[in-house]
Amino acid sequence: MTDYGLFLFAMGLLALGFRRPFVWVLAYCYVDILAPQQISWHLLAQLPLSLIVFVAAFGGWLAFDAKRDSRFTYRQALLCVLLVYCGCTTLTADFPAEALTKWAWVWKALVFAIFLPLTLRTRLRIEAVVLVMVLSAGAIIISAGIKTALGGGGYGYLALLVDSNTGLYEGSTLAMAAIAIIPMTFWLARHGTIFPRHWTVTLFALALTFACLLIPVGTEARTGLICIGVLAVLALRTARRRFLYMSLMAIGAFAAVPFLPQSYTSRLSTIENHQADESASTRLAVWAWTWEYAKDHPMGGGFEAYRSNKVRYQKKTTTEVSDDDTEIVSSYVVDAGRAYHSAYFEMLGEQGYPGLALWLWLQLAGLWQMERIRWKWKKRTGPDEQWQAPLANALQLAQVVYLVGAAFIGVAYQPFILMLIGLQCGLWSYLKRIDAQRIDGAARRIGGVRALSATSAPVPAPAPEAIGA
Amino acid sequence: MIDLFALALTHGLLALAALRLVMRADLDRDPGESEEAPPRRGMRPPGD
Numbered sequence: 001m002t003d004y005g006l007f008l009f010a011m012g013l014l015a016l017g018f019r020r021p022f023v024w025v026l027a028y029c030y031v032d033i034l035a036p037q038q039i040s041w042h043l044l045a046q047l048p049l050s051l052i053v054f055v056a057a058f059g060g061w062l063a064f065d066a067k068r069d070s071r072f073t074y075r076q077a078l079l080c081v082l083l084v085y086c087g088c089t090t091l092t093a094d095f096p097a098e099a100l101t102k103w104a105w106v107w108k109a110l111v112f113a114i115f116l117p118l119t120l121r122t123r124l125r126i127e128a129v130v131l132v133m134v135l136s137a138g139a140i141i142i143s144a145g146i147k148t149a150l151g152g153g154g155y156g157y158l159a160l161l162v163d164s165n166t167g168l169y170e171g172s173t174l175a176m177a178a179i180a181i182i183p184m185t186f187w188l189a190r191h192g193t194i195f196p197r198h199w200t201v202t203l204f205a206l207a208l209t210f211a212c213l214l215i216p217v218g219t220e221a222r223t224g225l226i227c228i229g230v231l232a233v234l235a236l237r238t239a240r241r242r243f244l245y246m247s248l249m250a251i252g253a254f255a256a257v258p259f260l261p262q263s264y265t266s267r268l269s270t271i272e273n274h275q276a277d278e279s280a281s282t283r284l285a286v287w288a289w290t291w292e293y294a295k296d297h298p299m300g301g302g303f304e305a306y307r308s309n310k311v312r313y314q315k316k317t318t319t320e321v322s323d324d325d326t327e328i329v330s331s332y333v334v335d336a337g338r339a340y341h342s343a344y345f346e347m348l349g350e351q352g353y354p355g356l357a358l359w360l361w362l363q364l365a366g367l368w369q370m371e372r373i374r375w376k377w378k379k380r381t382g383p384d385e386q387w388q389a390p391l392a393n394a395l396q397l398a399q400v401v402y403l404v405g406a407a408f409i410g411v412a413y414q415p416f417i418l419m420l421i422g423l424q425c426g427l428w429s430y431l432k433r434i435d436a437q438r439i440d441g442a443a444r445r446i447g448g449v450r451a452l453s454a455t456s457a458p459v460p461a462p463a464p465e466a467i468g469a
Numbered sequence: 470m471i472d473l474f475a476l477a478l479t480h481g482l483l484a485l486a487a488l489r490l491v492m493r494a495d496l497d498r499d500p501g502e503s504e505e506a507p508p509r510r511g512m513r514p515p516g517d
Contacts, residue, residue: 020496139476
């Protein structure tokens with residue numbers, strides 16, 4: 001039944017694309033995030049669905065969509081340079097075969113992030129992409145959230161829709177993405193027009209947020225908890241009743257602790273005592289190795305370069321001998337081919353200093369652009385000028401959550417986040433265009449008024465702020 | 470069962486959203502925007 005349902009849905013989306021080709025772009029977002037062909041075991045599994053929607057999205061835009069409002073922003077140019085650079089390092093990679101496997105999905109994610117902003121010509125299209133991102137990720141999150149609430153969580157045990165450990169189906173990545181979509185969900189509930197403001201929409205947004213908050217518990221991903229903390233602090237910036245917000249957060253946090261499973265609280269305690277935790281100690285050792293590796297390979301070792309690492313680290317285990325005595329045993333562990341466990345070190349090891357610099361530039365420019373939009377639009381009072389600053393804020397918060405989570409997970413080329421970057425580029429370029437058109441329109445109106453006043457009765461000149469408003 | 474519920478709920482909403490989108494004219498053109506390309510900044514409008 002699931003199989004037929006997913007098949008019919010996918011075919012329905014493709015059919016709607018013939019009426020409005022932009023639906024194919026949304027279909028690509030949906031397929032890329034949820035991977036329905038992996039959930040299905042019969043009908044969709046036999047179709048090259050990813051390829052079909054990729055071709056349909058590009059072909060539809062090329063053949064049918066208007067191009068006059070499409071702009072190429074400098075962050076898209078940065079993505080292009082990063083794409084070419086990654087291609088070059090793949091050709092000279094330490095592990096050519098493994099590098100090619102990663103390149104096979106990285107280039108697609110980068111190309112789509114470059115392409116997406118070209119299609120985001122209207123406000124509704126921007127909103128539609130946000131909605132599809134939230135609902136597609138929501139499918140994984142709602143299922144995982146309910147399972148967690150019913151006690152089915154545990155590190156490596158939480159059964160997601162697909163048992164594959166790729167994309168959003170990897171526990172820590174899902175925890176990070178779940179927290180990142182919270183601000184986007186609230187923006188949709190407040191400013192959405194596809195599903196306009198209504199108590200059912202608010203209820204859904206609240207329930208989805210609750211499910212999102214349960215993901216770090218269900219997957220026992222410590223990264224997710226750090227992401228929640230960061231988001232909670234950053235949300236203070238725009239909260240209207242800060243004291244009430246802080247009080248509710250504190251009460252919520254204290255009330256949640258007794259309900260957390262013991263395995264989760266004991267895993268969280270290793271954040272402070274990282275020497276007793278093998279996963280955290282490995283990370284520190286791999287990061288030190290990558291730092292040294294980059295000195296010898298400043299241009300990067302290509303995808304999967306971590307495979308050559310061999311790390312040795314100290315591990316301390318504490319055992320209780322009696323009621324009063326504890327014994328601390330120190331031992332050395334040798335490990336090989338450990339993954340980076342950090343997007344920053346992933347970029348440094350695989351793409352060297354230039355790749356890391358490009359990636360950081362791309363990320364920091366996004367934060368800056370969203371801040372610019374926020375400042376520029378938040379003081380405007382027009383009825384159609386209220387959604388821009390909150391959306392920029394939501395996309396900025398999502399990116400900050402990602403950048404914090406990325407310090408502990410190797411998600412430098414996460415397609416979901418690259419889609420978010422594409423969305424930021426689209427919003428930036430769209431607002432810049434409509435602002436320029438408004439200024440042009442105001443200037444033309446003033447020109448018309450002046451021309452009229454020269455031929456007829458004197459008309460008072462409009463206020464100069466009308467042009468710059 | 471839980472998976473089925475999550476998939477049915479989100480796909481139902483996605484399908485409804487897609488149907489609403491294809492019926493809205495502002496998907497391809499913002500309200501108030503003309504079909505003709507607006508003149509680029511610094512260019513004189515025709516007839517000047």
